[in-house]
Amino acid sequence: MTTNMEFTITNKAKTVTLALIVVGVLFTAIGVFTGMSDHHFATRLLANGLINSFFFFAIGLGALFFLALQYATETGWYASVKRVIEAVAGFLPYGMILMLVTLLTITFMHGAHIYTWMDPEMYTKGSHHYDAIIAGKRPFLNEIFFWVRTLVYMAIYYIFWMGFRKRSLLEDSVGGTDLHFKNYKKGATFLVFFAVFSSTSSWDWLMSIDVHWFSTLFGWYTFAGMWCSTMVVLVLTTLYLKKLGYLPNVNDSHIHDLGKWTFATSFLWSYLWFSQFMLIWYANIGEEVAYYIMRIENFKVLYFSMFLINFAFPMLILMSRDAKRNAGILTLVGLVILSGHWLDVYIMVSAGTLGANAQFGFLELGMGLAVLGFFMRIILINLTKAPLTPANHPFLDESVHHEI
Amino acid sequence: MAETVIYAMYDDDDVLKDGAKKLVAKGVKIAEVFSPFPIHGIDPIIGVKNTRLGIMAFIYGITGTMLATYGMRFFMVEDWPMNIGGKPNFTYLDNILAFIPITFEFTVLCAAHGMAITYLLRNKTLPGMPAQNPDPRTTDDKFVMEIRLSENSNFSAEQLEGMIRETGMIELDQKEIK
Numbered sequence: 340m341t342t343n344m345e346f347t348i349t350n351k352a353k354t355v356t357l358a359l360i361v362v363g364v365l366f367t368a369i370g371v372f373t374g375m376s377d378h379h380f381a382t383r384l385l386a387n388g389l390i391n392s393f394f395f396f397a398i399g400l401g402a403l404f405f406l407a408l409q410y411a412t413e414t415g416w417y418a419s420v421k422r423v424i425e426a427v428a429g430f431l432p433y434g435m436i437l438m439l440v441t442l443l444t445i446t447f448m449h450g451a452h453i454y455t456w457m458d459p460e461m462y463t464k465g466s467h468h469y470d471a472i473i474a475g476k477r478p479f480l481n482e483i484f485f486w487v488r489t490l491v492y493m494a495i496y497y498i499f500w501m502g503f504r505k506r507s508l509l510e511d512s513v514g515g516t517d518l519h520f521k522n523y524k525k526g527a528t529f530l531v532f533f534a535v536f537s538s539t540s541s542w543d544w545l546m547s548i549d550v551h552w553f554s555t556l557f558g559w560y561t562f563a564g565m566w567c568s569t570m571v572v573l574v575l576t577t578l579y580l581k582k583l584g585y586l587p588n589v590n591d592s593h594i595h596d597l598g599k600w601t602f603a604t605s606f607l608w609s610y611l612w613f614s615q616f617m618l619i620w621y622a623n624i625g626e627e628v629a630y631y632i633m634r635i636e637n638f639k640v641l642y643f644s645m646f647l648i649n650f651a652f653p654m655l656i657l658m659s660r661d662a663k664r665n666a667g668i669l670t671l672v673g674l675v676i677l678s679g680h681w682l683d684v685y686i687m688v689s690a691g692t693l694g695a696n697a698q699f700g701f702l703e704l705g706m707g708l709a710v711l712g713f714f715m716r717i718i719l720i721n722l723t724k725a726p727l728t729p730a731n732h733p734f735l736d737e738s739v740h741h742e743i
Numbered sequence: 744m745a746e747t748v749i750y751a752m753y754d755d756d757d758v759l760k761d762g763a764k765k766l767v768a769k770g771v772k773i774a775e776v777f778s779p780f781p782i783h784g785i786d787p788i789i790g791v792k793n794t795r796l797g798i799m800a801f802i803y804g805i806t807g808t809m810l811a812t813y814g815m816r817f818f819m820v821e822d823w824p825m826n827i828g829g830k831p832n833f834t835y836l837d838n839i840l841a842f843i844p845i846t847f848e849f850t851v852l853c854a855a856h857g858m859a860i861t862y863l864l865r866n867k868t869l870p871g872m873p874a875q876n877p878d879p880r881t882t883d884d885k886f887v888m889e890i891r892l893s894e895n896s897n898f899s900a901e902q903l904e905g906m907i908r909e910t911g912m913i914e915l916d917q918k919e920i921k
Contacts, residue, residue: 617840621828660797742784 346585346722356716363709370702379696382452386692387703388441389453391710393544394568394684396434397561398714401569402427403500404533410503410526416596418738419588422727423576425507427569429721430714431500435493437710442489442544446482453692456480456550472551480547492540499529507729514731537562545684548691552630554619560611561687567604567649568680571673574601576718578666585727588735591664592743598663602653605676609650634690637697642686649679681707745919747892747900748774750877751907752885752914756782759886762910763788766890769906770897775889777881799861800854807853811846877918888912 374380406424409417417424450457460468462477473480502525510518538558546557554560574597580586581594619627634642653672662668689697729735753759760782763773773789776782785791816835819825819842824832831837863869881887890907892900904915 613840613843617843620840621830623828658801 346580346727348719348723349583352715352719356712356719359708359712359715363705363707363712366701366705367709368705370700370705374698374700374702379452379693381448382692383696383698383702385441385445385448385451385453386688387706388437388444389544390681390685390688391706392434392437392441393688394681395430395710395714396438397565397684398569398572399428399430399434400496401565402573403431403496403503404530404537404566405569405573406503407499407526407529407533410522411530413523413734415734415737416593416741418729418732418735419586419593419741420573420577420597421507421729421732422722422725423573423580423586425504425725426718426721427572427576428500429504429724430717431496433713433717435497438544439489439493446486453688454480454547454550456547457482476550480550485543488539488543492536495532495536499525499532508725510732511726511730516733519733545687548688549630549633551626554615554627554630556611556615556618560608560615563604563608563611564680564683567601567608568677570597570600570604571677571680572718573597574669575673575677576722578670580722580727582666588728588739590741592741593738594666594669595660595663595743596741598657598669601669601673601676602657602663605649605653605657608680609646609654612646612650633694634686637695638686638690641682645679645682645686649676649683652676652679748877748918748920749890749892749900749903749907750916750918751888751890751910751912752878752880752916753888753912754885755911756886758911759888760785760788762907762912763888765910766906771890771903771906772894773888774891774894777876777878777887777889779882779884779886782886796858796862800858803857804850804854806857807850808846810853811849812842815842815845877916885913 371384374383377383402424406421406428408414409421409424445451445453446457449459452458455461455470456473456476458468460466461470462474463469464474478484503522506518506522506525541558541561542553545561546553574594577586577589577594577597581589616631619631652675656668656672657663685703732738751762753762756778759776759778763776763785766773767788767790776785776789778785786793812835819838820833820835826832827841830841835842867875876882876887877889878885878887888907890903892903895903898906900917904917907915
C-alpha cells in the first residue's frame with residue numbers, strides 16, 4: 340500500500356485550465372464590448388455572475404455536505420477518495436468570495452433587476468412601481484436580514500470546513516480514534532445546520548428572484564441539483580487521478596459506488612423537478628403557474644430538453660453495472676449532465692431576471708468557461724496540498740478491500 | 744443415475760471460505776454451499792456466475808411501463824374520456840404528467856413482483872416446494888459445502904474426503920442421491 344503519494348499538477352493540466360480562463364476572459368470582454376450599449380446589460384452581467392458563482396460555489400458546498408455525510412454515517416468505503424472530496428470542498432472559500440462579490444454588487448445596485456425586492460420603488464408606498472406583495476414580504480426580504488442570513492450561512496459553512504480539513508490533516512500524523520469520533524459529531528451537527536440552510540439559502544439567493552412566487556420544494560430541488568453536480572465532479576476528478584496513476588487504492592468498486600451516487604442523485608433531482616412541476620401544473624393556480632409560463636414562453640426547448648437530458652441520459656446509460664465501472668461512459672455521462680445542471684441554474688436565474696431578453700452569447704459562455712477554469716485549477720492546487728491517501732483513517736483498511 | 748455426494752459441515756463461514764479456496768486451488772469442483780446468510784465473496788471462489796436477475800428486472804419494468812401506459816390510455820381517454828379538474832380529456836400526451844406517478848408505481852410493482860417470483864422459481868423455493876438443503880441446521884448456525892463425485896472424476900472419494908478433512912470441517916457426510 341503506497342501512502343504519502345504526492346500529487347503534482349501536470350503541465351498539460353496547467354495549460355488547459357489557464358487556456359480556459361484566458362478564453363473565458365477574452366469571450367467575456369467581447370461580450371462586454373458588444374453588449375454594453377444594451378439597456379439590460381447590467382442585469383445580464385450580474386445574472387451571469389450569480390449563475391456561475393452559485394453553480395461552482397454549490398459544488399464546493401455539495402462536497403462539504405458529502406464529506407459530512409460520510410463522517411456522520413461512519414462510512415468505510417470512501418476513505419480512499421476522501422482527499423478528492425476534500426479537494427473539491429476546498430473550492431468553498433473561493434466560491435464564497437465569488438458569491439459575496441456578486442451579491443454585494445447586486446445589493447449596491449438596489450437589486451439590479453435581479454432581486455427586485457431590493458428596489459425601494461417596489462416597496463415604498465405611493466411610488467410608481469409600488470408592489471403590495473413585495474412590501475408584504477419586507478420583514479423577511481430586506482437587505483439587512485438578507486445579509487445577516489447570507490453571512491451566517493457562509494460563516495458556519497466556513498467554520499465547519501476549516502475544522503474538517505484541520506482534523507483530516509491532523510489525523511495523518513496523530514491517528515487513533517479520538518479525531519474520528521470528533522468528526523462523527525461535527526459531521527452530524529453540520530448536517531443539522533445544512534438541512535435548514537440548504538433550503539433557506541436557496542430561497543434567499545435563487546427563489547427570491549421570482550419574488551411573487553414560492554415553492555416549498557424549491558430548496559430540495561436546488562440541493563439535489565447541486566449534489567448531482569458534486570458527484571459528477573467527484574467521479575471525474577477520481578477518474579482523472581486514476582488515469583494519471585494516482586490513487587492506487589481506488590478500485591473498480593469505488594468508481595462503481597461514485598457512479599451509483601451520480602445515478603441516484605440524478606434520479607433525486609428528476610423526482611423533485613417533476614414533483615414541483617406536476618403539482619403546480621395540476622393545481623393550475625395563477626400565482627404558481629406564472630413561474631412555469633415564463634419558462635415555457637422564453638425557454639421552452641432549453642428547459643424541457645435540459646430536464647430530459649438530466650433525467651433520461653443517466654437513467655438509460657448508467658443503469659447497468661458495467662456502465663458504472665467504465666471510465667469512458669462515466670466521463671461522457673458526467674460531462675453531459677454537468678452541463679445540464681449548469682443550464683438548470685442558468686434558466687433558474689435568467690428566466691426571472693431577463694426573461695424574453697435573455698441571450699446566450701460570448702458573455703454567458705465566457706464567464707462560464709473562466710469560472711470553470713478557475714474552479715478546476717483550485718481543485719488541482721488543493722490536491723497537491725495533502726497526501727492523496729489519508730494515512731491514519733480508521734476505515735482505510737476497509738476501503739482498500741472494498742469490493743461490491 | 745444415482746450419485747455420491749459429500750457434505751462437509753463447518754461452524755464458521757470464514758473457515759469454509761478458506762477451505763473452499765484451498766480445495767478449488769487443488770482442482771476440486773464445489774457444487775454448492777448452503778448457508779443461513781449470504782457469505783460475502785463466496786461466489787467467485789466456487790465459480791458462481793453473476794446473476795442475470797437485473798436484466799429480467801429491466802424487462803419486467805418495461806412491461807409494467809407499457810401496460811400502465813396502454814391501460815390508462817384506454818381507461819381514461821379512449822373508452823370513457825374522464826374530465827378531471829378541467830384537464831383536456833381527449834389526449835393522453837397533454838395529460839401525461841398526471842399519468843406518470845401511476846406509470847412509475849406500476850413499473851416498480853411489475854419489476855418487484857416479477858423479480859421475486861423469478862427468484863423463487865429459479866431457486867426452486869416457491870412455497871410448498873421440497874427443501875433442497877441437506878441439513879436443517881444450515882438454516883440456523885451451520886454451513887455446508889456440497890461436493891459431487893461425478894464432477895470430480897480426477898479424485899476418488901477417499902482422496903476427496905482426505906482433502907476436506909484438512910480444511911477444519913466439523914462433520915462429514917456421504918449420501919447417495921438420485
